[in-house]
Structure formats: structure tokens, C-alpha cells
Amino acid sequence: MYTALYRKWRPKTFDDVIAQPHITTTLKSQIKNGKTAHAYLFTGSRGTGKTTCARIFAKAINCENSEDGNPCLSCSVCVDAENEALSDIIEIDAASNNGVDDIRDLRDGAIYSPERCKYKVYIIDEVHMLSVNAFNALLKIIEEPPPYVKFVLATTEVHKVLPTILSRCQRFDFRRIMPEDIAKRLLYIAGEENINLSEDAALLIARLADGGMRDALSLLDQCIAYSTDVTLETVSAASGIAGRDYLFDIIESVVRGDTSTALTITDKLYSMSKDITRLCEELILQFRNIMLIKSVPERKELIACLPSEQERLSAIASSLSIEDILSKLTVLQECNERLSRSLAKRVEFEMCLVKLCTLMGTTVSIPKPKVTETAPETFVQPKPEPAENKFVPPLKEEPKPAAKEETKPQPVKEEPKEEPVNKEEPVKEQPSVKPSDPTVDTPVVCNRWSDVLEEFQKVDPAVAASLIDSYAFINTTTIFIIARNSFFMKLFAQEENKVSLIKVITKVLGKSYIVRARSENKELEDKPENHKAVELLGKAKENGIPTGTE
Numbered sequence: 001m002y003t004a005l006y007r008k009w010r011p012k013t014f015d016d017v018i019a020q021p022h023i024t025t026t027l028k029s030q031i032k033n034g035k036t037a038h039a040y041l042f043t044g045s046r047g048t049g050k051t052t053c054a055r056i057f058a059k060a061i062n063c064e065n066s067e068d069g070n071p072c073l074s075c076s077v078c079v080d081a082e083n084e085a086l087s088d089i090i091e092i093d094a095a096s097n098n099g100v101d102d103i104r105d106l107r108d109g110a111i112y113s114p115e116r117c118k119y120k121v122y123i124i125d126e127v128h129m130l131s132v133n134a135f136n137a138l139l140k141i142i143e144e145p146p147p148y149v150k151f152v153l154a155t156t157e158v159h160k161v162l163p164t165i166l167s168r169c170q171r172f173d174f175r176r177i178m179p180e181d182i183a184k185r186l187l188y189i190a191g192e193e194n195i196n197l198s199e200d201a202a203l204l205i206a207r208l209a210d211g212g213m214r215d216a217l218s219l220l221d222q223c224i225a226y227s228t229d230v231t232l233e234t235v236s237a238a239s240g241i242a243g244r245d246y247l248f249d250i251i252e253s254v255v256r257g258d259t260s261t262a263l264t265i266t267d268k269l270y271s272m273s274k275d276i277t278r279l280c281e282e283l284i285l286q287f288r289n290i291m292l293i294k295s296v297p298e299r300k301e302l303i304a305c306l307p308s309e310q311e312r313l314s315a316i317a318s319s320l321s322i323e324d325i326l327s328k329l330t331v332l333q334e335c336n337e338r339l340s341r342s343l344a345k346r347v348e349f350e351m352c353l354v355k356l357c358t359l360m361g362t363t364v365s366i367p368k369p370k371v372t373e374t375a376p377e378t379f380v381q382p383k384p385e386p387a388e389n390k391f392v393p394p395l396k397e398e399p400k401p402a403a404k405e406e407t408k409p410q411p412v413k414e415e416p417k418e419e420p421v422n423k424e425e426p427v428k429e430q431p432s433v434k435p436s437d438p439t440v441d442t443p444v445v446c447n448r449w450s451d452v453l454e455e456f457q458k459v460d461p462a463v464a465a466s467l468i469d470s471y472a473f474i475n476t477t478t479i480f481i482i483a484r485n486s487f488f489m490k491l492f493a494q495e496e497n498k499v500s501l502i503k504v505i506t507k508v509l510g511k512s513y514i515v516r517a518r519s520e521n522k523e524l525e526d527k528p529e530n531h532k533a534v535e536l537l538g539k540a541k542e543n544g545i546p547t548g549t550e
């Protein structure tokens with residue numbers, strides 16, 4: 001019978017475990033010195049070696065000839081443990097045994113001393129799945145365990161484990177395994193298994209596995225099913241990334257603002273039974289890649305794709321600003337979130353595409369449930385508003401889940417005051433903005449700027465200090481910050497500051513805006529009233545508003 005590679009090559013001693021030396025060294029030394037804890041918590045993403053290490057630990061503390069903290073693998077305890085024939089090592093999958101009764105059973109069993117071994121070891125996998133009552137039952141026994149009982153709890157989601165449990169455990173954090181380390185191991189195993197694995201194929205598998213050795217070996221298994229010559233093409237076919245050109249076709253049409261093509265491709269995919277949620281997730285992954293190429297071009301290893309895809313992604317990345325990319329990612333993320341609860345997934349996704357296409361180069365805003373009834377065509381062919389026209393009302397805001405927001409309807413919109421601000425031309429935007437873009441409209445004073453500053457003060461007091469006496473204008477897409485302190489521009493040019501400010505703005509105003517900033521030292525002695533704002537905007541328009549970003 002064929003044994004899956006990940007089973008066959010599962011590490012048997014601590015020394016076989018790759019990429020977690022901070023954990024294996026400590027455990028070995030504890031075992032050697034007889035100073036093991038009675039409860040451990042192993043956390044980390046999937047396939048990083050948590051369960052494997054738990055099993056090695058269980059063997060090693062019971063091994064009759066443990067060497068340097070490793071199990072000997074030849075004594076009867078090691079051999080039986082390896083064959084899963086040792087009743088003193090008990091593995092429980094909390095995903096399927098998560099009730100209080102399961103843990104009570106465990107507790108009742110733990111009273112009895114081990115049959116053959118020094119220690120009874122309970123390995124509880126996915127421990128975060130336990131119900132609250134089960135956790136409490138577990139807590140009781142972890143608090144006062146019999147001296148011959150050891151616990152190893154493993155979880156991918158440590159934040160779901162009760163703090164009272166955490167505090168009783170010695171915690172080890174398993175790291176994601178670096179692609180290079182995974183690739184090295186794959187090449188070694190391939191050599192032993194007489195598989196022809198090319199280096200670039202190994203690296204692609206490693207990247208697709210996202211830091212998990214088990215996924216990497218499973219994927220290698222799938223590749224072997226295709227061919228014992230594992231090349232880039234084999235990996236791309238086996239992993240299902242082959243033939244995903246449609247993704248890049250969609251993205252390229254989005255970048256061109258070509259709504260028609262984007263919708264046509266989607267329609268075709270839909271008729272071929274493509275899962276819309278999956279499609280949205282794939283687009284998110286590719287936009288993440290584009291973001292990484294744009295922001296850290298030197299870190300190519302972060303991107304899991306074929307060389308030909310890399311070229312297309314790079315071309316897309318160079319045609320977009322980082323703000324555009326982040327905006328589009330936000331729209332996609334929001335769509336993805338709504339897809340999980342929407343019945344009309346297709347409409348939801350099409351709306352998202354239309355939004356991505358029509359808001360090219362300008363903005364991101366949160367689509368709302370109301371829009372669900374609206375046909376996408378409404379977005380495709382927006383009526384261009386004359387420049388003299390009033391403030392173009394953006395799509396109705398989605399009430400935020402936070403109760404706070406619900407009490408303030410329309411928190412975002414700044415209605416023009418009595419002054420005729422609407423006489424102003426739209427502020428000159430990025431060259432990528434289509435002249436007919438309905439989202440370019442007249443900014444007005446942002447009345448909630450002080451709220452933004454108050455909130456930002458809590459997040460980043462240093463940068464917030466440089467915004468003292470600043471003010472802001474806002475339209476449907478963009479917020480223009482005028483800072484008195486020119487030092488702000490320096491701080492704003494730093495990505496982390498910009499990101500945290502954008503987050504606060506989004507939080508307070510209830511939707512995402514493009515943020516532009518300039519410093520203004522002298523002109524304004526008074527707080528800006530609307531007429532003043534108009535004056536300033538005229539000036540801003542003449543000079544073009546420096547963004548301090550691109």
C-alpha cells in the first residue's frame with residue numbers, strides 16, 4: 001500500500017524536525033535534565049510540526065534509552081509508539097471530541113497510572129475547538145494533574161484558547177517554515193524516493209504550501225501522480241494553478257477600467273460553474289501579489305506563481321500606484337466578506353468588479369446593501385455631473401456594525417454649508433482619472449476631522465501631534481489634509497504612518513478615502529470656515545495638491 005509522503009517522511013526524532021530549533025533544543029534539554037513541564041501548548045499554522053513534535057516528545061520522555069533528549073526509536077516503547085500501539089500515549093482530536101463529556105472521560109482515565117510507561121501523555125489537537133464547558137473541565141485536571149500525566153495541547157488558533165488554560169501551559173510558538181527550507185527538504189526526500197524534482201519546481205511547491213511541510217509533501221504526492229519528472233509544469237497542473245490566465249485577464253481589464261471585459265470573463269466562468277467566492281479569493285491573492293511586487297520588489301520569494309505570471313503581475317504592478325492597489329484590495333476584501341452571507345453572490349461579485357473598474361485610479365468606497373437591488377449598469381454608465389453641480393452624493397453608506405456609528409446617520413457626508421462651495425471646479429486629480437469620472441467632486445470642509453484627530457491621537461500620538469491645528473477637506477473619494485506643521489509631510493511620507501492614519505480615517509468616517517496631504521504654514525490664521533476653504537481650494541487647484549506620497 002502506498003504511504004503518503006508526509007506520513008512516510010514525518011520526523012521521528014527532534015533532530016529530524018526542520019526549522020523549529022528554538023523548540024526542539026529546549027524540549028531536548030528539558031527531557032535530558034528531567035525537567036519537563038506537565039502541560040505544553042504548541043501553537044502555529046498548519047503543517048509546521050506541532051503534532052509531530054508532540055509525538056516525539058511523548059516517545060522521548062518514555063523511551064528506555066533516550067539519547068540526548070531524542071527517542072531511541074528501537075526500544076519497545078519507541079517501536080510501539082511508532083505503530084500507534086501504546087495505550088499510554090493518547091491522542092484526542094478536539095475538532096471531533098469537543099464536548100464536556102469527552103474531557104470528563106479523559107479526566108476519568110487520567111486517574112489511572114500508566115500501563116507500561118513512566119508517563120501518560122495526552123495530546124489534544126485543535127484544542128481551541130473545545131466548548132467552554134470542556135475547557136473548564138480540562139482546566140481542572142491541568143491545574144492538579146497526577147505526577148505521571150503530561151499534556152500537550154496543539155492549536156492553530158491560540159487566541160481561542162482560554163487564558164486560564166494558557167497560563168497553566170508552557171507555550172511554544174511554531175514558525176512557518178521558510179520556502180527555502182521546505183524546498184531543501186523536498187529535494188532531499190525526492191532524491192531518496194527516486195523522484196526527479198527540479199529546483200524551481202521544489203521552490204514553487206514550497207511557496208504554494210505557505211510555510212507548511214505537510215501541504216508541501218501532499219502537493220509533491222499529487223505531482224508524482226502526474227509524473228515522476230516533477231517540473232514547473234507538473235506543479236502548475238497538479239496544484240491547479242495552470243490555466244488561471246482568466247485571473248490575470250480580469251485584473252488587466254480592471255486596471256484598464258474595462259468593465260465589459262471583466263464582466264464577460266466572469267460570466268463565462270460562472271457558466272462553467274466556477275465558484276464565485278473562490279474566484280474572489282483568487283483575485284485577492286493576486287492583488288496581494290501585486291501589492292508585494294509594488295512595495296517590496298526585492299522579496300520575490302513571497303510570491304507563489306509561475307514565471308510567466310510573475311511577468312504579468314509585474315506589468316500590472318507598475319501601472320498602478322500603491323494607493324490604487326490598496327483601494328482595490330479593500331474593495332475585494334469587503335466583497336469577499338459579504339459573499340459569505342449573500343445569497344446573490346454573482347450580483348455581489350459583479351458589483352465589486354464594476355466598482356473596481358469605474359473607480360480606477362481614484363478611490364475605494366464601501367458598497368452598501370441598498371445597492372444590491374440596483375442593476376450594475378447604474379455604475380457602468382454613470383451620468384457625468386456638470387462641474388457646477390452640487391456635491392455628488394456617494395452611494396448610501398452601509399451602517400457600521402458598531403452601535404456608535406448607527407446613531408450617527410451619514411457620518412461621512414459633509415453637506416455644503418450656506419456658502420456656494422459648489423462653484424468650485426473639481427480639484428485636479430491623478431492623470432488616471434477619467435474626465436467623466438463621477439467620483440471627482442467638490443471637496444468641502446471635513447467637519448469630523450477633529451474626531452479623526454482625537455482617535456489618531458490614541459493610535460499614534462507622535463504623528464498626531466504634527467497635525468495640531470490641521471484641517472481637512474473631503475469629497476466622495478478623497479480627503480485632503482492641510483497641515484500647519486510641515487514636519488507632518490515627512491512623517492506622512494513614511495508608509496507605516498500613512499497606513500495607520502488611513503485606518504483611523506476609515507474607522508471614524510466609516511469608509512475608505514484616498515488621503516492627500518500638504519503643509520500650509522501661513523495663510524490661515526483662523527479656523528477654516530467654508531469661504532476660507534473655497535479660497536484655499538482654489539489655491540490648491542492652481543498648484544496641484546502635493547500628495548507627499550507617490
Ligand SMILES: [Zn+2]
Binds near residue numbers: 065
Ligand atoms: Zn526508545
